[in-house]
Amino acid sequence: MSHHPVQPNWPARIGIALAALAALVFAIALAVTIGEMRIPLATAFQALGNGLFDLGYPVSAIQQGVIFDYRLSRALLAGLCGGALALSGAILQALLRNPLAEPYILGISAGASTGAVAVMILGFGGAALTVSGGAFLGSVAALLIVALLAAGAGGASDRVILAGVAGSQLFNAATATIVTTLASAEQARGVMFWLLGNFGGVRWPDVFVATPVALAGFAICMLHAKALDAFAFGADAAASLGVAVTRVRIVLFAVTAVMTATMVSIVGTIGFVGLVIPHAARFLVGPGHARLLPVCLVIGAIFMILADILSRILVPQQILPIGVVTALVGAPAFAIILYRARRPA
Amino acid sequence: MTLSARDVSWGASGRMIVGGVTLEAAPGKILGLIGPNGSGKSSLLRLLCRLRKVSSGVVELDGRDIGEVSRRELARRLAFVEQQATTEIQLSVCDVVRLGRTPHRGALASWNAADEQAVDAALARVGMSERHDQHWHTLSGGERQRVHIARALAQTPSELILDEPTNHLDIQHQLSILTLVRRLGVTCIVALHDLNLAALFCDEIALLHEGRLVASGTPETVLTEETIKRVFGVAVRIGASASGRRHIEYLVDPDCYGDAAP
Numbered sequence: 091m092s093h094h095p096v097q098p099n100w101p102a103r104i105g106i107a108l109a110a111l112a113a114l115v116f117a118i119a120l121a122v123t124i125g126e127m128r129i130p131l132a133t134a135f136q137a138l139g140n141g142l143f144d145l146g147y148p149v150s151a152i153q154q155g156v157i158f159d160y161r162l163s164r165a166l167l168a169g170l171c172g173g174a175l176a177l178s179g180a181i182l183q184a185l186l187r188n189p190l191a192e193p194y195i196l197g198i199s200a201g202a203s204t205g206a207v208a209v210m211i212l213g214f215g216g217a218a219l220t221v222s223g224g225a226f227l228g229s230v231a232a233l234l235i236v237a238l239l240a241a242g243a244g245g246a247s248d249r250v251i252l253a254g255v256a257g258s259q260l261f262n263a264a265t266a267t268i269v270t271t272l273a274s275a276e277q278a279r280g281v282m283f284w285l286l287g288n289f290g291g292v293r294w295p296d297v298f299v300a301t302p303v304a305l306a307g308f309a310i311c312m313l314h315a316k317a318l319d320a321f322a323f324g325a326d327a328a329a330s331l332g333v334a335v336t337r338v339r340i341v342l343f344a345v346t347a348v349m350t351a352t353m354v355s356i357v358g359t360i361g362f363v364g365l366v367i368p369h370a371a372r373f374l375v376g377p378g379h380a381r382l383l384p385v386c387l388v389i390g391a392i393f394m395i396l397a398d399i400l401s402r403i404l405v406p407q408q409i410l411p412i413g414v415v416t417a418l419v420g421a422p423a424f425a426i427i428l429y430r431a432r433r434p435a
Numbered sequence: 436m437t438l439s440a441r442d443v444s445w446g447a448s449g450r451m452i453v454g455g456v457t458l459e460a461a462p463g464k465i466l467g468l469i470g471p472n473g474s475g476k477s478s479l480l481r482l483l484c485r486l487r488k489v490s491s492g493v494v495e496l497d498g499r500d501i502g503e504v505s506r507r508e509l510a511r512r513l514a515f516v517e518q519q520a521t522t523e524i525q526l527s528v529c530d531v532v533r534l535g536r537t538p539h540r541g542a543l544a545s546w547n548a549a550d551e552q553a554v555d556a557a558l559a560r561v562g563m564s565e566r567h568d569q570h571w572h573t574l575s576g577g578e579r580q581r582v583h584i585a586r587a588l589a590q591t592p593s594e595l596i597l598d599e600p601t602n603h604l605d606i607q608h609q610l611s612i613l614t615l616v617r618r619l620g621v622t623c624i625v626a627l628h629d630l631n632l633a634a635l636f637c638d639e640i641a642l643l644h645e646g647r648l649v650a651s652g653t654p655e656t657v658l659t660e661e662t663i664k665r666v667f668g669v670a671v672r673i674g675a676s677a678s679g680r681r682h683i684e685y686l687v688d689p690d691c692y693g694d695a696a697p
Contacts, residue, residue: 316537331510331535
């Protein structure tokens with residue numbers, strides 16, 4: 091009678107995982123070879139061998155440097171960032187029961203950038219606070235403000251989006267105030283470019299920070315996959331199914347805040363990835379979180395790597411902010427979701 | 436002895452909503468909870484399944500304070516069906532019923548044969564086996580309520596709490612849902628709006644008024660003309676239904692028919 095296999099189909103799962111990994115590697119390979127300096131794929135792999143295992147292939151120092159020091163770290167970070175933001179979107183959509191929830195729309199990214207700018211320009215927190223630390227405090231502050239606003243407005247799930255819009259405006263205004271009044275012209279230009287999302291300054295140490303955050307975040311989310319499913323009919327329904335609602339909410343909101351803050355502090359705010367990818371993933375594998383979350387991670391990563399390639403080649407001799415590219419894809423998708431989510435009369 | 440409340444009180448923002456209620460659900464029987472709007476029925480049900488914490492008093496399951504039982508352990512014994520809970524997520528009927536297995540599965544456990552069996556059995560008991568793969572959003576109100584009951588049954592509870600399960604359903608589905616509940620053989624506490632349905636389907640009735648328990652016992656002892664007049668503020672005449680149960684006839688001012696009066 092049942093159409094669902096009782097036992098998980100391991101060969102199929104492993105096959106899909108391998109295919110996803112291959113797609114990811116292919117996207118990274120594309121990102122490494124495409125650019126102002128075109129590099130053959132073979133050279134790219136040779137440079138990778140040199141960089142990782144010191145194999146001594148004959149690759150010119152310039153190509154070696156471009157591939158290993160710039161493009162590879164950049165592609166990996168783009169992947170981590172896309173995966174983490176997509177994951178955050180999926181988590182927020184489940185917990186808040188709102189298809190429009192994601193870190194950017196809820197103001198978490200805006201809060202993170204205010205925190206980061208406060209540290210960068212005001213020197214807020216002195217030496218004790220890094221840019222990432224500031225971004226984390228900012229994102230938590232934004233999350234709390236949005237939660238309070240939403241609760242004050244009655245707590246319905248559509249109020250959360252309104253509260254997020256208000257929170258975003260507030261934090262964007264704070265960021266703009268800090269930048270326009272206190273930053274030097276040069277600082278201001280740098281910050282504005284960073285705010286729209288920019289993978290240009292990424293180096294290996296950033297990858298070493300982002301990797302554990304994204305992977306640990308993913309692991310924690312996976313441990314809560316069944317609890318997230320149980321939120322389908324609301325918090326009371328989840329609680330009556332045995333889910334420790336308050337604890338799950340705190341843990342997962344914190345994970346979302348940390349992942350968003352880390353990515354924002356490295357590359358700035360990038361919108362719509364957290365919105366679009368979970369919906370695309372749900373379309374592919376359905377709403378169950380045990381499948382949805384890994385698919386979000388992989389598609390988010392591939393999407394962001396491709397978006398970064400686009401940002402580099404769309405306008406010759408210029409690099410578009412990555413946020414512009416994701417918004418070009420994301421804004422129409424947002425409109426479609428909004429249209430489809432309207433309540434039947 | 437199954438689920439019982441002893442002198443249970445609860446309030447929100449300084450207002451008493453449930454005040455000193457004591458009741459007990461007899462094993463395998465149906466206890467109906469009736470009362471006017473705002474009398475605390477929904478709140479009391481939420482206290483009984485620990486969705487809210489009691490301010491004072493104690494709720495016990497087999498003599499154990501449910502405040503000391505883990506939420507997961509509680510969910511394996513006690514299931515709750517909300518009034519008209521819905522979702523915007525694209526779920527199928529079996530996706531929803533599968534949620535009932537949540538308290539039985541560890542964080543990393545994969546779906547096993549026992550889970551599958553519990554889901555199939557639950558769907559069969561509510562008569563929705565053929566709808567296994569149908570989308571939630573294409574179901575009628577009565578069908579959704581059946582699926583919710585199946586989800587609750589997949590928890591394999593010994594006690595089932597239902598908050599106005601017949602709300603917004605047409606009369607055919609009201610009767611079929613309550614008939615279904617009676618046949619489950621599980622201890623049930625059901626909040627009901629309709630006094631006649633309560634009289635027809637409940638073994639015992641507890642009547643709430645302004646958060647307090649006004650009367651409890653068999654339908655015959657609780658549903659009297661005086662009590663209904665006092666609590667609901669309406670005049671009734673109590674008769675007997677064809678099935679030998681209480682039937683409540685509402686008496687209205689004959690003037691309201693005007694010239695059309697018979």
